Amino acid sequence: MGSMLDMVGSALIFGVLLLAVGRMQGNVNSTMSQNTFNLNTQTEAVFLARLIEYDLTKAGYRVTGPKILIADSTRIAFRGALTYGGVVDSVAYYPGDEDTTTTNPRDFRLLRSTASRGALSQRLGMIYFRISYYDSLNTLMPTPVTGANRYAIRAIHIKFRVESHEPVTDAVTGEAGYFAVSWEKLIYPRNLGKPL
Amino acid sequence: MGRTALYLVLALGMVMGYIGFQMYRSGQIASDTQYAYLKYVYARNLARTAVHVTLRVYDRNQTPSTGQTTSFNGGSYQLDSLSASADGDTLRIVTSGSYAESTYTMRLTLFRTTRPFPTVQAALSIRATPISSFTLSGHATIDGHNYDASGTLPVGSGDLAGVTTMNSADAGTVTSAAGSYIGGDPPVKVDDSTVDPKAFLDIYKNNADYVYNVSGTYGGQSWGSASNPAIVFCNAGDDTSFSIKFTGGVVGYGILVVRGNVQFNGNLNFRGLVIVDGFNTVVSFGAAGTPAIVGGIIVAGNAGASIALKGTGANAKAVYSSEALKNARNIGRLRYYTILDWYE
Numbered sequence: 001m002g003s004m005l006d007m008v009g010s011a012l013i014f015g016v017l018l019l020a021v022g023r024m025q026g027n028v029n030s031t032m033s034q035n036t037f038n039l040n041t042q043t044e045a046v047f048l049a050r051l052i053e054y055d056l057t058k059a060g061y062r063v064t065g066p067k068i069l070i071a072d073s074t075r076i077a078f079r080g081a082l083t084y085g086g087v088v089d090s091v092a093y094y095p096g097d098e099d100t101t102t103t104n105p106r107d108f109r110l111l112r113s114t115a116s117r118g119a120l121s122q123r124l125g126m127i128y129f130r131i132s133y134y135d136s137l138n139t140l141m142p143t144p145v146t147g148a149n150r151y152a153i154r155a156i157h158i159k160f161r162v163e164s165h166e167p168v169t170d171a172v173t174g175e176a177g178y179f180a181v182s183w184e185k186l187i188y189p190r191n192l193g194k195p196l
Numbered sequence: 197m198g199r200t201a202l203y204l205v206l207a208l209g210m211v212m213g214y215i216g217f218q219m220y221r222s223g224q225i226a227s228d229t230q231y232a233y234l235k236y237v238y239a240r241n242l243a244r245t246a247v248h249v250t251l252r253v254y255d256r257n258q259t260p261s262t263g264q265t266t267s268f269n270g271g272s273y274q275l276d277s278l279s280a281s282a283d284g285d286t287l288r289i290v291t292s293g294s295y296a297e298s299t300y301t302m303r304l305t306l307f308r309t310t311r312p313f314p315t316v317q318a319a320l321s322i323r324a325t326p327i328s329s330f331t332l333s334g335h336a337t338i339d340g341h342n343y344d345a346s347g348t349l350p351v352g353s354g355d356l357a358g359v360t361t362m363n364s365a366d367a368g369t370v371t372s373a374a375g376s377y378i379g380g381d382p383p384v385k386v387d388d389s390t391v392d393p394k395a396f397l398d399i400y401k402n403n404a405d406y407v408y409n410v411s412g413t414y415g416g417q418s419w420g421s422a423s424n425p426a427i428v429f430c431n432a433g434d435d436t437s438f439s440i441k442f443t444g445g446v447v448g449y450g451i452l453v454v455r456g457n458v459q460f461n462g463n464l465n466f467r468g469l470v471i472v473d474g475f476n477t478v479v480s481f482g483a484a485g486t487p488a489i490v491g492g493i494i495v496a497g498n499a500g501a502s503i504a505l506k507g508t509g510a511n512a513k514a515v516y517s518s519e520a521l522k523n524a525r526n527i528g529r530l531r532y533y534t535i536l537d538w539y540e
Contacts, residue, residue, distance in 0.1 A: 014204075021208060028215050035219060039226045046233045057540050084303060084539050190304070190538035 030169065037164035037179045044124045045162050045181035051112070052158055053187060055091050058082050059156075060191030067192055068153050071145035076131050076156070080191065082114075090115040095129055102165035104178055110160075127180075128161035134186070136193070154192055159184035235298035238271055240540070242293025243300045246273035250289055254308070255528035257424045271295035285309065286536070302540040310525040311532035312399060314391035316469065316492030318360040319380060319516040321390040322370070323494060324501035325362040331504035332374040336512040338505070340380020345422070345467060345519040347490030356516050357385035380516070392497040393471045400453050400471070403529040404429040408440050416444025416462060425450030425468060425524050432456025450524050463487050467517070468524030471496060472503060487512045491520040 058080035060067035069090065070077035077092035096109035106127040113119035133141045134155040145153060163178040170177070245268060253260040265274045276290040285307055292301045319340040322330075332338065340358040342351040358380030361367045371384050378384060401407075405426035406419050411433075420426030427450055432440045439457040448466045455473040464487040472495045493514055495503055505514065 017205075017208075024212075028219070032215075032219060035223060035226070039229070042226055043229050046229050049233065050236065061537065061539055081539075190535050190540075193535060194537075 034168045034179070037166065037168050041125060041162055041164045041179045041181050045160075045183050048110070048122075048124055048126075048160065048162070049183045049185070052093070053185070055080075055082065055093075055112075056156055056158070056187045056189055058091075058191075059189035060194060062086070062088055063191065063194075065196055066150065067189075067194075068145075068150045071131075071133050071141075071143065071150050071153060073131060073143040074129055078189075080189075087116075093129075093131075095126070096121050099123055099125075099165075103167055104163055104165055107163060107165070123165070125162040125165050125178075126160060127163050128159070128182075130159045132157040151196060155186055155188045157184065157186045232298070235296045236300065238269070238295035239293045239298040239300035242268060242271045242273040242295060243291050243302045243540070244293070246275055246291035246293060247289060247302060247304065249273070250275050250278065250291065251306075251531075251533060254287070255531045257526055257528060276301070287533075300540070302538070304538045304540075305536040307534040307536055309532050309534070310527055310530045312393075312396040313469070313525055313530070314393045314396065314494060316356075316494065316516070316521055317387055317390055318357040318385070318492070319514055320359045320493045321387070321495065322359065322361045322366060322501075322503070323390045323392045323497040324499065324503075325366050325497070326499065327361070327366045327369050327503070328500045329502040329504070330370050330373045331506070332377050333504070333506050336505045336514070337377045337379065338374065339378075339513060339515045340383070341516065343490060343515045343517045343520075345490065345517055345523060347467070347488050347513070347515050347517060347520070351518070354518050355381040357381060357387070358383040360385050360387035360390055362386070362388045362390070390494065393494050394473070394496045394498070397453060397471070397473055397496065399530070400427050400451055401429050403427055403527075404453075405450075405529075407431075411439060413441045413443055415442075417442060417446045417448070419446075419448030419452075419466075420450050422449050422467065422523055423526070425527050427527060427529065428452045430454050430456075430458045432458050450527055460487060464489070467491055467520040469494070469521060470514075472501075473498070489514040490517045491524060492516055 059078040060080050062081040063079045067080065068078050070092065075094040077090060079088055079090050081088050092113040094111050096111045099107045099109050101123065102125065104125060107125045109121045110124055110126045110129060111119050111121050133143065133145050133153045134157065135141055135152045136154045138155065141149065141153065161180055161182040163180045167176040167178055169175070250260045260275050260278060262275050262278050265272050271294055273291065273293045276292050279288045280286065287306045287308060289306065290301065290303050292299055319338050338358045340356040342354040342356065343349060344351060358378040359370050359374070361370055364386050367384050367386050406428045408414065408430045419428045426448065428448055430440050430453065433456045439459060441459045441461055444462040446460055446462055446464045446466070450468045452466050452468065452470045453473055454470065466489050468491045470489050470491070470493045472493060495501060
């Protein structure tokens with residue numbers, strides 16, 4: 001009789017433990033996927049931030065003549081040598097088509113194009129990409145900045161927001177959402193003030 | 197049965213430990229990603245700090261040290277290399293900043309100059325017109341020949357006019373007042389391109405190293421040095437009864453702004469640019485030595501200006517010197533850098 005009770009008790013405890021483990025496994029899986037998407041989103045944001053900073057600080061470096069070629073609210077093209085003492089290249093950033101390979105309905109591709117290597121369409125989960133321009137008095141310039149006004153650009157403000165490619169479901173509430181990272185910076189490319 | 201349960205629990209514990217470690221690792225990588233960006237930003241800011249520190253050392257007319265690491269804000273920065281052109285105008289600078297294991301390097305070429313510093317086109321350039329009164333009395337002479345920085349040896353080239361005026365009527369006023377006391381190539385010339393320094397006066401006042409705003413008598417003064425010139429502002433106002441007198445010897449280098457009745461009764465030796473501002477300005481040389489302004493004088497464009505240079509002693513003179521003017525441009529407070537190339 002005692003042995004029977006032990007077995008029933010053990011089975012009950014094991015069952016409770018199994019349920020707890022199952023529940024925990026669900027939470028862990030959810031958290032793991034959240035962490036993964038969070039990490040991916042952050043990594044992509046940091047990657048893009050550093051890429052933009054790297055490129056924009058080269059705007060006008062070793063350039064004679066116009067330095068900013070296109071200055072619109074979502075599109076920028078400029079000239080500059082990307083390596084120390086290197087050859088002058090043309091670099092452009094602009095939004096591409098909607099990214100249909102992800103579940104996120106808002107994301108679109110971002111293109112970085114150089115004259116030397118062509119365009120590279122990047123899947124970064126970009127959902128917002130805006131550029132604004134400031135002159136030497138830190139006055140916001142209306143976009144698009146065209147003609148000789150482009151020569152007056154001294155600072156470039158970039159703002160973007162990237163989201164995870166796939167939604168993440170909260171294990172507790174059951175609500176699905178996308179992880180997002182926003183980044184913005186006012187960059188002063190030092191070579192823009194050089195005479196043409 | 198009990199042993200089996202124990203094994204199950206142990207296995208479960210290991211699985212949970214593994215999952216926990218993976219979660220920790222995932223969070224750790226996310227933190228590392230953000231921290232890596234932070235380190236990169238800090239290193240860049242430190243490299244930029246090195247640029248600023250280097251330029252401020254230059255502004256004090258000292259030479260920055262290379263290869264000297266300075267700790268700041270948890271990181272460090274240093275000036276890696278520095279080279280200047282022969283005339284010192286062009287600087288090539290390489291700096292680096294380090295934060296944790298991130299290092300950021302900046303390479304830049306700068307053109308340094310002093311702003312604003314009007315171009316001098318004569319020993320005495322009079323921008324003011326019409327001149328209501330111009331007096332050159334006593335032994336004061338004006339010479340547009342190019343002298344060395346001491347004002348004693350003619351260079352032999354680069355001579356300018358003794359006095360320039362904005363029009364021929366003013367030139368006539370100066371010629372009749374000064375006569376043979378003016379020398380240069382030619383002694384008096386009409387030149388309406390003289391820069392009006394009035395636009396710069398506020399900058400000079402705001403950056404002045406020495407300010408004399410109170411009427412009174414002052415003893416001997418020393419303003420700056422040849423390697424570290426200064427800005428001096430003597431404002432005696434438009435009222436000629438209000439005066440500033442220097443009774444002792446006065447030695448100065450840089451930019452001297454004179455407004456109103458200012459008398460140098462001791463021996464004056466000023467090397468650099470003198471700007472005479474305002475109405476009723478009287479600059480008196482009143483000593484028996486060889487008081488001199490070596491460099492150039494510009495009279496700001498106040499219509500109806502009244503200027504008197506009085507040499508009550510012996511051998512007072514105002515001579516043009518391109519060398520003295522060049523030295524005077526090294527005023528740290530007015531130092532201005534233009535970016536020729538900046539790579540980071």
